[in-house]
Amino acid sequence: MPNLDQYLAVNLVMDALLLGALCRVRMQRVDWRVAAGAAAGAVYATLAVLPGLAVLTGPLGEILAAIAMVRIVRRVRGVRQTLVETGLLLLLAAGLAGLALLVGAIVHPSGTLADAASLAASGVLFVLAVEAYARRGRAARVSGTVVPVEIRWLGQRLQLHAFVDSGCQVRDPTSGLPVVIVELSAAWAILPKRLASALRGPALGASEEVAAAAAEDDRIARSLRLVQLRTVLDEGEWLFGVRAEASVAGGSARQAVVCLTPRRLSAAGEFSALVPPEMCAMGEGVVS
Numbered sequence: 418m419p420n421l422d423q424y425l426a427v428n429l430v431m432d433a434l435l436l437g438a439l440c441r442v443r444m445q446r447v448d449w450r451v452a453a454g455a456a457a458g459a460v461y462a463t464l465a466v467l468p469g470l471a472v473l474t475g476p477l478g479e480i481l482a483a484i485a486m487v488r489i490v491r492r493v494r495g496v497r498q499t500l501v502e503t504g505l506l507l508l509l510a511a512g513l514a515g516l517a518l519l520v521g522a523i524v525h526p527s528g529t530l531a532d533a534a535s536l537a538a539s540g541v542l543f544v545l546a547v548e549a550y551a552r553r554g555r556a557a558r559v560s561g562t563v564v565p566v567e568i569r570w571l572g573q574r575l576q577l578h579a580f581v582d583s584g585c586q587v588r589d590p591t592s593g594l595p596v597v598i599v600e601l602s603a604a605w606a607i608l609p610k611r612l613a614s615a616l617r618g619p620a621l622g623a624s625e626e627v628a629a630a631a632a633e634d635d636r637i638a639r640s641l642r643l644v645q646l647r648t649v650l651d652e653g654e655w656l657f658g659v660r661a662e663a664s665v666a667g668g669s670a671r672q673a674v675v676c677l678t679p680r681r682l683s684a685a686g687e688f689s690a691l692v693p694p695e696m697c698a699m700g701e702g703v704v705s
Contacts, residue, residue: 425463427536431513432458434540436490438509438547439502443491446667454489458482483507513543563688564697568599568675570661571636573607575599579665579690580683586693589642589658589674595693596644597663598656601677603689608677612637617679620655627657642674665696 432455440447461482480503487493487502517539524535568575577599587596605613611633615626620643631637640659658676665671673696682691 421463421466424466425459428462429455429459430540432462432486434543435506435509435513436486438543439487439506440490440667441547441551442505442509443502445491446664450490454486457489458486461485480507483510509547512546513539516543516546564666564692566597566666566690566692567664567670568597568604568607568661569664569670570607570640570659570675575604575607577603577690578688579692580688581694581697582691583694585691587644587646587676589644589660591642592660592672592674594660594672594674595695596646596658597673597675597693597696598646598682598691599675599677600682600689601679602681604675604677609633609637616657616677620657642676644674644676646676663692663696665692668697671696 433451436451436454436458437447440451461478465478483503483506484499487499487506491502493499493502517536520535520539520542524538562581563578564581566577566579568577579597579599585596585598588594589596601613601616608616609630612627612630615623615630617623618626620627624643627641631641637659640661642658642660644656644658646654646656656676656678658674661673661675662670663673663675682689
């Protein structure tokens with residue numbers, strides 16, 4: 418019987434690599450669900466080697482365990498999507514196993530430390546390969562796509578869907594940050610009531626009201642911006658915005674200026690924000 422502590426640790430790391438790779442390929446944020454799914458998989462693998470629990474081993478047990486891990490990490494719906502996601506996870510597992518065998522054949526490790534180093538090298542190569550694939554595939558198809566976006570501002574989070582608009586090329590003239598345009602009604606929940614009410618009117622006409630509302634909180638006053646739009650809406654329109662962090666399609670958070678418009682951006686309501694393609698240039702841009 419293997420050393421259970423080491424066996425559990427190795428399976429935990431390998432399952433975390435696989436589930437993290439699944440999230441990256443599927444444009445999902447890598448969060449606590451990956452750790453929970455990896456822990457479940459590691460516990461299953463450890464129980465399967467204990468005496469009297471041989472019923473857990475075999476192809477059926479491994480497939481059921483993979484399904485359970487997928488259900489923990491991915492928000493799947495229906496049998497078909499569950500099977501597709503499980504199949505993808507198993508393909509990633511086969512790729513990692515094949516890479517480990519290839520590295521082992523090249524290095525010929527001998528001893529515990531050499532085996533660990535070989536396994537670690539395989540894991541690093543696997544992560545690099547998955548990340549390169551994910552970035553290339555998603556960066557190639559960003560414009561014209563509706564993506565999930567998370568905005569963080571003053572400790573609050575706003576989740577919405579945005580259209581990747583190739584015409585959205587405005588930058589904040591002071592900081593040079595890219596501009597994300599969000600419907601005021603979609604951001605209402607994270608804005609102070611007085612500020613939200615002031616932003617309903619034309620930017621230049623309501624500037625005194627906006628300034629007075631922002632003065633109630635020094636953090637808001639420092640975050641406030643006034644940006645002139647040139648290509649997305651009307652020529653020369655001004656919008657107030659706030660400096661915030663925006664995460665596109667589960668990617669890393671980036672500094673941006675979130676401009677708030679009282680207009681509707683989508684007649685049918687498919688999205689409530691516009692993001693520039695450059696926010697997706699590092700691989701965060703397309704949902705599957």
